[in-house]
Amino acid sequence: MAGGITDTGEPYSPYVGLVYMFNLIVGTGALTMPKAFATAGWVVSLALICFLAFMSYMTTTFVIEAMAAANAHLRWKRRETEKVINDSDSTSDYSDDEVLARDHAETHPILSVRRGVSPDHFEIVERVEMGQMASIFFNKVGLNMFYICIIVYLYGDLAIYAAAVPISLMEVACGNHSCSAGSSVKYNDTDACWGPVKRKDAYRVFLTIFTLLLGPFTFFNAQKTKYLQIMTSLMRWIAFIMMIILALIRIGKGEGKGHPPMADITGVPNLFGVCVYSFMCQHSLPSLVTPISDKKRMNCLVLSDYVLILGFYSLLSFTAIFCFNNSFLKDMYTLNFTDNCDVIDVAVLRYFLGLFPVFTISTNFPIIAVTLRNNWKTLFHREGGTYPWVVDRVIFPLITLIPPIIVAFCTHDLEYLVGITGAYAGTGIQYIIPACLVFFSRKHLEPVFGQDVVNKHRSPFRHTVWVIFVLVWAISCLIFVTANIILTETKH
Numbered sequence: 001m002a003g004g005i006t007d008t009g010e011p012y013s014p015y016v017g018l019v020y021m022f023n024l025i026v027g028t029g030a031l032t033m034p035k036a037f038a039t040a041g042w043v044v045s046l047a048l049i050c051f052l053a054f055m056s057y058m059t060t061t062f063v064i065e066a067m068a069a070a071n072a073h074l075r076w077k078r079r080e081t082e083k084v085i086n087d088s089d090s091t092s093d094y095s096d097d098e099v100l101a102r103d104h105a106e107t108h109p110i111l112s113v114r115r116g117v118s119p120d121h122f123e124i125v126e127r128v129e130m131g132q133m134a135s136i137f138f139n140k141v142g143l144n145m146f147y148i149c150i151i152v153y154l155y156g157d158l159a160i161y162a163a164a165v166p167i168s169l170m171e172v173a174c175g176n177h178s179c180s181a182g183s184s185v186k187y188n189d190t191d192a193c194w195g196p197v198k199r200k201d202a203y204r205v206f207l208t209i210f211t212l213l214l215g216p217f218t219f220f221n222a223q224k225t226k227y228l229q230i231m232t233s234l235m236r237w238i239a240f241i242m243m244i245i246l247a248l249i250r251i252g253k254g255e256g257k258g259h260p261p262m263a264d265i266t267g268v269p270n271l272f273g274v275c276v277y278s279f280m281c282q283h284s285l286p287s288l289v290t291p292i293s294d295k296k297r298m299n300c301l302v303l304s305d306y307v308l309i310l311g312f313y314s315l316l317s318f319t320a321i322f323c324f325n326n327s328f329l330k331d332m333y334t335l336n337f338t339d340n341c342d343v344i345d346v347a348v349l350r351y352f353l354g355l356f357p358v359f360t361i362s363t364n365f366p367i368i369a370v371t372l373r374n375n376w377k378t379l380f381h382r383e384g385g386t387y388p389w390v391v392d393r394v395i396f397p398l399i400t401l402i403p404p405i406i407v408a409f410c411t412h413d414l415e416y417l418v419g420i421t422g423a424y425a426g427t428g429i430q431y432i433i434p435a436c437l438v439f440f441s442r443k444h445l446e447p448v449f450g451q452d453v454v455n456k457h458r459s460p461f462r463h464t465v466w467v468i469f470v471l472v473w474a475i476s477c478l479i480f481v482t483a484n485i486i487l488t489e490t491k492h
Contacts, residue, residue, distance in 0.1 A: 010291060011293040012292065012293065013293055013294070014292050014293070014294055014295070014297070014298075014301050017291070017301070018301050018305050021288050021302070021305050022305055022309060023233050023236075024281050025279060025280070025281045025305075025309050026236075026240070026278075026312060026313075027236075027278075028160065028161070028164060028357065028360070029274060029277040029278035029280070029418060029422070030240070030278055030312075030333075031332050031333045031334060032274050032277075032331055032333070032414055033274055033275070033316065033317050033333075034317045034320030034321055034324075034329055034333045035329040035330065035331060035333070035415055036267065036270055036271040036274040036275075036415060036419075037260065037271070037317040037318070037320070038258070038320075038321045038326035039264060039266075039267030039270065039271065039326075040263070040264055040265075040267030040270075040271040041260060041261040041262050041263035041264045041267065042260045042261075042262060042321060043262045043263050044262075044263040044264070044265070044268060044271075045271055045317065046314065048268065048271060048272065048275060049275050049310065049313060049314065050310065052272070052275045052276060052279060053279060053310045055430075055431065056276075056279035056282075056306065056430060057302060057303060058459070058461050058466065058470065059282060059430055059431055059434035059435065059470060060281065060282060060285065060302055060306075060434070061299055061302065061459035061460060061461060062434040062435060062437065062438035062459050062461075062470075063130075063282050063285045063437065063438075064285065064289060064298055064299070064302070064457050064459070065438050065441070065455055065457055065459045066133055066137070066434070066438050066441045067128055067133070067285070067286060067289065067290070068122040068123070068124050068455050068458075069122070069137075069438075069441035069442070069444070069445055069455060070128040070132065070133045070137075070441070071122065071123065071124050071126055071128060072121050072122045072445060072449070072455070073136055073441075074126060074128070075121060076121075121449075121453070122455045122456045122457060124289060124290055124295060125290070126290070127286050127287065127290040127291075128286055128290075129286050129287075130146070130150075130282075130283055130285075130286065130433070130437075131147070131375075131378065133437055133441075134146040134147075134433075134437070136441075137436075137437060137440040137441050142440075144379065146433060147375055147378065147379040148379070149425055149429060149432075150283065150375055150425075150429065151372060151375050151376065151379070152424065152428075153283075153421065153425030153426060153428070153429050154368055154372040154375065155403055155404055155425075156404075156417065156420065156425055156426075157368050157421065158365065158368055158369060158372065158400075158401075158404035159403075159404040159407040159408055159417055159421075160417050160418055160421065161364060161368065161404075162207065162210065162211070162365070162404050162405055162407075163207075163407075163408040163411070163412040163414055163417060164332060164357050164361050165206070165210050165357065165358050165362060166203050166204075166207040166210055166408070166412070167203065167331070167332055167335070168332060168334070168335065168355060168356075168357045168358050169206040169355075169358060170193070170199060170202045170203045170206055171332075171335045171338055171354060172338060172351060172354040173193065173202060173206075174191075174193035189203075203412060204409060207408055207409060210362075211401075211405050214362060214366055214369075215401050215405070217365075217369060217370070218366070218369040218373060218397040218400050218401045219393065219394075219397045220370075232359065232363050235356060235359060235360060236356075236360055239334065239352070239353055239356040240312075242349070242353065243316070243319075243333065243334070243337065244315055244316055244319055246337070246343050247319035247322075247323035247324075247343070248319055250323050250342070250343055251319065251322055256323045257323070258321045258322040258323055258324050258325060258326050259326065260321040260322070260326050268484075269419070269423065269480065269484040269485070270415060270419040271419075272419075272422070272423055272477060272481065273418060273419030273420060273421065273423035273424075273426065273481065274415070274418050274419055275422070276422035276423065276426040276427060277419075277422030277426050278313065279306075279309070279430065280422075280426055280429065280430055282429055282430055282433070282434055283429055295457065298457060299459070316333075320336070323343070324336050331413065331414035331415045332357060332414055334353045334356050335354060337349075337350055337353040337354070338350050338351070338353060369400055369401065372400045373396050373397055373400040376396050376399065376400060377392070377396055423477070423478070423481040424478065427474050427478055428474075431470050431471070431473065431474035431477075432470075432471060432474050434470075435467045435470040435471050435474075436471075438467060439467045
């Protein structure tokens with residue numbers, strides 16, 4: 001994440017890239033979407049998710065254009081460096097008059113040569129992460145703001161992960177799986193779990209165990225293997241498809257208990273944050289797009305992906321809100337199946353759905369933690385400087401791990417955590433940063449290549465008006481969400 005050109009990896013076909021992007025976007029955020037839909041109303045939710053999918057697609061094309069621009073910039077810099085070296089080596093072979101003649105011939109046509117450059121100049125062949133793009137196209141203030149935004153978002157991610165795993169473990173350990181309780185029992189944190197141990201105490205016990213087991217990975221470099229990715233992806237799809245089919249069967253039998261409102265404006269701010277979080281992929285696009293072997297129709301492929309994801313989210317959320325009593329929909333949708341024998345009466349499958357977030361999230365937590373730690377190091381790094389061992393190996397891992405764990409100890413309201421993370425840091429990463437990257441990349445390259453050379457990966461939304469629209473929309477959303485939070489707190 002934090003700058004620098006890294007290995008591109010093994011190339012794969014555009015359709016494999018489409019599947020990878022689908023898997024990246026459809027993650028934990030989807031499990032918090034049903035409750036957000038039920039709270040905001042199905043009409044408002046459908047309209048908002050369609051609009052936010054469109055906005056996310058637009059900014060995704062912005063990032064792809066900026067990636068192509070960054071590749072062009074790096075090629076140009078490399079060629080200029082080689083040219084200077086070659087010139088310095090060859091000047092000794094010429095007389096003074098010949099050197100002056102060559103200098104005079106080269107001072108004028110440099111830009112015109114750039115304008116005649118091959119279209120392949122903008123080919124995306126080197127993986128340039130967002131941090132590297134920010135260092136190329138932003139000034140120092142913009143670069144620091146970028147890293148702060150990334151860091152806040154990763155903190156939110158870690159807090160969500162740190163809360164989601166103990167919640168799932170608590171529900172499985174403390175829930176009634178004998179089917180005698182029925183589907184309309186709503187537990188409180190003060191209810192008993194094991195004898196005198198309350199549910200909130202069990203949650204904190206599981207959070208402590210989670211921290212002790214996965215926290216140490218923050219102090220080292222953790223790598224997620226290919227086989228681990230395959231296993232977690234397979235589990236995710238089995239769980240999602242199972243939940244959709246089970247809900248459809250219950251609705252088809254006429255046993256659905258959900259009666260969501262058409263619209264409830266009070267649920268919109270949180271729905272906005274959940275949807276932004278659930279469409280997040282911009283920060284990982286360099287890793288996904290660069291290895292694609294044929295990028296001629298990238299924008300069409302990305303559009304197809306977003307249409308599929310929009311359909312999937314709508315199917316998952318609509319089956320949920322019409323299947324379950326909306327007041328009993330849980331923050332983590334999988335938990336609605338753990339003690340509900342009306343929907344599924346096979347104990348093994350109920351436990352599988354209840355524990356599903358534990359396995360998938362636990363594999364991601366060390367990766368996100370190491371990424372956040374490295375971004376902290378990059379933010380404070382100074383050219384040529386090194387960190388003392390204690391700072392590098394102890395301080396940075398601790399400031400990475402402690403804040404999200406404290407947040408998870410204070411609250412396990414996943415809908416709130418996802419909403420806040422998506423609404424603030426998510427808005428920056430998904431809207432503001434891509435819009436600024438594409439705007440400044442165009443400004444940066446125009447003096448070098450001229451207006452005649454067209455970026456072959458330019459966004460379909462190429463007019464500057466679209467960039468302004470995204471920025472105005474993002475700022476308006478931040479103001480709206482903040483005002484709503486203040487008003488809600490004032491009422492309480």
